[in-house]
Amino acid sequence: MRYYSTNSKDQFLNFGEAVEEGLAPDNGLYFPESIPKLSQEFIDNLHNYSKEEIGIEVIRNFIKDDISEEEIKRIVRETLDFDFPLKEVSKDIFSLELFHGPTMAFKDVGARFMSRSLRAVAKKDSIVLVATSGDTGSAVANGFYKIPGIQVVLLYPSGKISKIQEMQLTTLGENITAIEVDGVFDDCQSIVKQAFLDDELNKKLSLTSANSINVARWLPQSLYYFLAVAEARRQGFDEVVFSVPSGNFGNITAGMIGARMGLPVKHFIAATNMNKVVPDYLNTGIYNPSPSVPTISNAMDVGAPSNFVRLSELYGGSHEKISEDLSGYFLTDLETKKVMKDCYKSHNYILDPHGAIAYDALLNSGLTNDKTCGIFLETAHPAKFKDIVDEALDIDLPLPEKLKEIVGKEKVSIKMDNNYGAFKAFLSKNYK
Numbered sequence: 001m002r003y004y005s006t007n008s009k010d011q012f013l014n015f016g017e018a019v020e021e022g023l024a025p026d027n028g029l030y031f032p033e034s035i036p037k038l039s040q041e042f043i044d045n046l047h048n049y050s051k052e053e054i055g056i057e058v059i060r061n062f063i064k065d066d067i068s069e070e071e072i073k074r075i076v077r078e079t080l081d082f083d084f085p086l087k088e089v090s091k092d093i094f095s096l097e098l099f100h101g102p103t104m105a106f107k108d109v110g111a112r113f114m115s116r117s118l119r120a121v122a123k124k125d126s127i128v129l130v131a132t133s134g135d136t137g138s139a140v141a142n143g144f145y146k147i148p149g150i151q152v153v154l155l156y157p158s159g160k161i162s163k164i165q166e167m168q169l170t171t172l173g174e175n176i177t178a179i180e181v182d183g184v185f186d187d188c189q190s191i192v193k194q195a196f197l198d199d200e201l202n203k204k205l206s207l208t209s210a211n212s213i214n215v216a217r218w219l220p221q222s223l224y225y226f227l228a229v230a231e232a233r234r235q236g237f238d239e240v241v242f243s244v245p246s247g248n249f250g251n252i253t254a255g256m257i258g259a260r261m262g263l264p265v266k267h268f269i270a271a272t273n274m275n276k277v278v279p280d281y282l283n284t285g286i287y288n289p290s291p292s293v294p295t296i297s298n299a300m301d302v303g304a305p306s307n308f309v310r311l312s313e314l315y316g317g318s319h320e321k322i323s324e325d326l327s328g329y330f331l332t333d334l335e336t337k338k339v340m341k342d343c344y345k346s347h348n349y350i351l352d353p354h355g356a357i358a359y360d361a362l363l364n365s366g367l368t369n370d371k372t373c374g375i376f377l378e379t380a381h382p383a384k385f386k387d388i389v390d391e392a393l394d395i396d397l398p399l400p401e402k403l404k405e406i407v408g409k410e411k412v413s414i415k416m417d418n419n420y421g422a423f424k425a426f427l428s429k430n431y432k
Helices: 015-021 040-044 051-063 069-079 107-121 135-144 163-170 185-196 199-204 215-234 250-260 277-284 308-314 319-325 333-347 355-363 382-393 420-430
Strands: 002-005 012-014 030-032 086-090 093-097 126-131 150-157 176-181 207-209 239-245 267-272 326-330 372-378 414-416
Touching (some): 051 069, 086 215, 107 150, 163 176, 215 372, 239 355, 250 308, 277 319
Parallel strands (some): 093 372, 126 150, 176 414, 239 267, 239 372, 267 326
């Protein structure tokens, strides 16, 4: 499998090269040359396979030219080494709980896969740069922690992620460095992209990214869509509609790649907060990135989603074709809290503020029935947003053991102005 930049098809890289580069030199994102079609026999029998068998069959198509079969099996096994339960919340609507990994967020899958893939393909020591609006940072920090030859530098917007998310990415130390930027997530993402496009810096340092702009972080997210469909079949459903909390749009685009590979999905819904650039595009055909606004669902506070270019690439830039498979949905903070409260009162299920929007999208979609189940992605454990959940539900949500472990640890971060020059100077001084 070869990969090209979404800004041109003049140069093709193999998987290992694309992983090490992260962002293409022309500021494009790497995209697979073709989307492999899985055999109908495999698709028809998904429910008969283990999660490791499904993961290997799906992902090997994208990486087998660079990584041995045995290594692929090991990477997939370690990546999927936790549960992905499908839990019914209300009639015909299920939560795909993606928070049973080490940092209790869906990004554990991509981060674990990428850390192991980079270790397998890297030809030299690397510095991994990450912009995070919350869960990416903690998942990457955990996934790369103490891996030899790799340093991780995390940039996050000061005061704009939850306290628990901040503790997860600022308390590890070792090869993990957290930088607290005086700005919003889009500023952090802009700084990281400038670093990749800085020829002078890249001559000195081997930089790569662990954001979903990196193919090794992005593509493995397709795996749990396959796992969800397999489980839905075991529960007697013929069709599936996915509703996905969406910020940078890597997650839902990976799911739509799965559908292009043959995964039977009736429809996708992109659920956002008031950073609704893509829902507006789906309604109007006009894509108009704008400055992000802070909300209680902070992981979706993205005004210029990087992976929109991949979504567009998948459909040849056709608004009409994208709209056939994808709808948009958004809520205000006040509406989100009401959904959380109503769901808890009616079904005794605790939603986090991201999953709440995706759940409500399904309730109002009219697409679910006895044969078609709606699946929304619960992308992080509600306790990671304890203050918001407690206020919305009037409860005192207990912390899981995995989160209790970090409470009370010393926060270590480097405060920095929203300034690329300051970041470049920091890298030049501290890394060789």
